[in-house]
Amino acid sequence: MKPAAGWTLRSSERIPWLSTLRVRLILSVSLVHVILMGGFIWDAVNEQSAGIRAELESRGHSLVNLMAVASTNALLSEDLASLGEVTARVRQQPDVAYGLIVDERGEVLASTSGSDVGRSLVTVRPDIAQRHPRLMRLDEPVRVAGRVVGTVYLGLSTAGMHRELQRIRNEGLLFILTALLIGGGAAWLLSYAITRNLHRLGTAVQRIADGDLGARVDVRRRDEVGVLAKAFNGMLDSLRETSQAVVREHEKRMDAERLACVGELAASIAHEIRNPLAAVINSVSLIGQSELDAEDQIKVRRILNDEAGRLQRILESFLDFSRVRESCLERHDLLVLIDEVVTLFANDPDVAGDIEIVRRIDTPAHLAVFDQDQMRQVLWNLMRNAVQAMAGHGRIVVALESSGGHRLRLAIGDNGEGIAPDLLDKVRRPFVSGRKGGTGLGLAIVQRILMQHGTSLHMISQPGRGTEVAFELETL
Structure with missing residues (x-):
C-alpha cells in the first residue's frame, strides 16, 4: 500500500x-x-x-x-x-x-x-x-x-x-x-x-x-494517550484487513482484465489477419492450377505478395506495441527534439512535397522530463498519422506552449479529413483505425508511451476540417 x-x-x-x-x-x-x-x-x-x-x-x-x-x-x-x-x-x-x-x-x-x-x-x-x-x-x-x-x-x-x-x-x-x-x-x-x-x-x-501497515504503538498507559494508542492500533488492524481485501480484489480484477485484454487482442489479431490470410490461402490454391494463363498467374502472385506484406506489417506493429520498454525519464530540451523530428520528417521520401510543416513556440521554457527515444517515436507516429489524414497535401502545425503548473503542452494539428465522432474515442485502442489499410496500433503505442510518462493523449477532431492531438509533460 x-x-x-x-x-x-x-x-x-x-x-x-x-x-x-x-x-x-x-x-x-x-x-x-x-x-x-x-x-x-x-x-x-x-x-x-x-x-x-x-x-x-x-x-x-x-x-x-x-x-x-x-x-x-x-x-x-x-x-x-x-x-x-x-x-x-x-x-x-x-x-x-x-x-x-x-x-x-x-x-x-x-x-x-x-x-x-x-x-x-x-x-x-x-x-x-x-x-x-x-x-x-x-x-x-x-x-x-x-x-x-x-x-x-x-x-x-x-x-x-x-x-x-x-x-x-x-x-x-x-x-x-x-x-x-x-x-x-x-x-x-x-x-x-x-x-x-x-x-x-x-x-x-x-x-x-x-506503506507499512504492520506498525503498532506500544503504549501501556491508562490515560488519554493510552486510549488513543489503543484506538490507533485498532484502526490499523481494521485498515490492514481492508487493505488486504482491496489487494485481493484488485488482483482478481487485474487477472480478469488481463484475460479480457488477451481475449480482445486475440480477437483483434484474428480479425485483422483473417482477410489477408484468406487471400493468401486462395492465391496459393489458385497458383497451382494449370489452366491459369500467365497474366492471371502474375495477378495471383501480386495478390499473394501484397497480402503477405500486409500480414508482416500487422505482425511488426503488434510486436512494436508489445515491446514498449520502461521509460527512462530525464530532463531534455523539448524544442531540440521537435526541431530534429520536424527536419527528419520533412526530408523523408515518403512525405509528399505538398506538405507544409509549421512550428509555433509560445513559451520560453523548453526543458521537460521525458524519455528521448520514446518521445521521438511519439512525435513521428503523430506526424505520420497527420500526413496520412491529409491525402498528400495540407498543413501540419507543431505547437509548444505552457499549460501552467510546471507543465508544457505539445500539440500537433492538421487540416485533413478528420475523424468520425463515433471513432474518436476508439482510435486509441489496439487494431482500431479510421484509415483503410491501417493496423490501428500507431496511436495505441503512443498512448502506452504517454501513460508511462504520467500523461495521456487528448484529441479534438472535426470531420472535413482536421484533427489536433495534444499531451502535456512535466518540467520538473
Missing part, C-alpha cells in the same frame, strides 16, 4: 522547535511558576520593606523624644555641657547621621558634629544635606509651660535600610530563579512523558505513510 500522492509526514522538518508541544508545555509551566513566585516575592518584599521602614521610623521617634526630654532643663538654663552630653549619647546610637539641639532663635547649641555648634540652622541644613543625601529626618519641639524654647532635630541614615531591602530583593530573585528551574524541570518531565508517546504515534503514522 502506497501513501496518498502529495502526502508525506516529516514532523521534525515541518514543525519549528518553538511550536512543539514539549517547548510550549515547558514555557507554560515555567511562566506560571514565575508569575506565582514573582507575585509572592513581590508581596513579601513590600511587606518586609514596610516593616523595616516602620521600625526605623519608630526608633527615630523614640530617640528624638528622648532627646527633647533630656535637653529641656539644659535649654532653660542654657547648659551647653549638658546639651553636648545629650548629643554625644545620641551619636552612639546606630544609623544616626546627625543630631541637633537648636534654641528658639534658630542657633545650634549642641550637635553630634562639633563644627555645627554656634551656627545658624539655616546655614547648617545645606551642609547636612550634602554630607548625608539619604536620610530620614525627624524633629521635635521642646515646650515648657506651653512655650517652645527650642527644637531637637534628628537624621537617621537609610543606607542600612536600603542594603537590607536590596538583600531581600536579591533573595527574592534567587527564589524566582530557583522556582523557574524547578518548574522548568517538572515541565520537561511532564512534557517528556506526554510527547514520548505522541512521538511513538507519529513514528507509527510515518511508517503507515511509507
Whole structure:
C-alpha cells in the first residue's frame, strides 16, 4: 500500500522547535511558576520593606523624644555641657547621621558634629544635606509651660535600610530563579512523558505513510494517550484487513482484465489477419492450377505478395506495441527534439512535397522530463498519422506552449479529413483505425508511451476540417 500522492509526514522538518508541544508545555509551566513566585516575592518584599521602614521610623521617634526630654532643663538654663552630653549619647546610637539641639532663635547649641555648634540652622541644613543625601529626618519641639524654647532635630541614615531591602530583593530573585528551574524541570518531565508517546504515534503514522501497515504503538498507559494508542492500533488492524481485501480484489480484477485484454487482442489479431490470410490461402490454391494463363498467374502472385506484406506489417506493429520498454525519464530540451523530428520528417521520401510543416513556440521554457527515444517515436507516429489524414497535401502545425503548473503542452494539428465522432474515442485502442489499410496500433503505442510518462493523449477532431492531438509533460 502506497501513501496518498502529495502526502508525506516529516514532523521534525515541518514543525519549528518553538511550536512543539514539549517547548510550549515547558514555557507554560515555567511562566506560571514565575508569575506565582514573582507575585509572592513581590508581596513579601513590600511587606518586609514596610516593616523595616516602620521600625526605623519608630526608633527615630523614640530617640528624638528622648532627646527633647533630656535637653529641656539644659535649654532653660542654657547648659551647653549638658546639651553636648545629650548629643554625644545620641551619636552612639546606630544609623544616626546627625543630631541637633537648636534654641528658639534658630542657633545650634549642641550637635553630634562639633563644627555645627554656634551656627545658624539655616546655614547648617545645606551642609547636612550634602554630607548625608539619604536620610530620614525627624524633629521635635521642646515646650515648657506651653512655650517652645527650642527644637531637637534628628537624621537617621537609610543606607542600612536600603542594603537590607536590596538583600531581600536579591533573595527574592534567587527564589524566582530557583522556582523557574524547578518548574522548568517538572515541565520537561511532564512534557517528556506526554510527547514520548505522541512521538511513538507519529513514528507509527510515518511508517503507515511509507506503506507499512504492520506498525503498532506500544503504549501501556491508562490515560488519554493510552486510549488513543489503543484506538490507533485498532484502526490499523481494521485498515490492514481492508487493505488486504482491496489487494485481493484488485488482483482478481487485474487477472480478469488481463484475460479480457488477451481475449480482445486475440480477437483483434484474428480479425485483422483473417482477410489477408484468406487471400493468401486462395492465391496459393489458385497458383497451382494449370489452366491459369500467365497474366492471371502474375495477378495471383501480386495478390499473394501484397497480402503477405500486409500480414508482416500487422505482425511488426503488434510486436512494436508489445515491446514498449520502461521509460527512462530525464530532463531534455523539448524544442531540440521537435526541431530534429520536424527536419527528419520533412526530408523523408515518403512525405509528399505538398506538405507544409509549421512550428509555433509560445513559451520560453523548453526543458521537460521525458524519455528521448520514446518521445521521438511519439512525435513521428503523430506526424505520420497527420500526413496520412491529409491525402498528400495540407498543413501540419507543431505547437509548444505552457499549460501552467510546471507543465508544457505539445500539440500537433492538421487540416485533413478528420475523424468520425463515433471513432474518436476508439482510435486509441489496439487494431482500431479510421484509415483503410491501417493496423490501428500507431496511436495505441503512443498512448502506452504517454501513460508511462504520467500523461495521456487528448484529441479534438472535426470531420472535413482536421484533427489536433495534444499531451502535456512535466518540467520538473
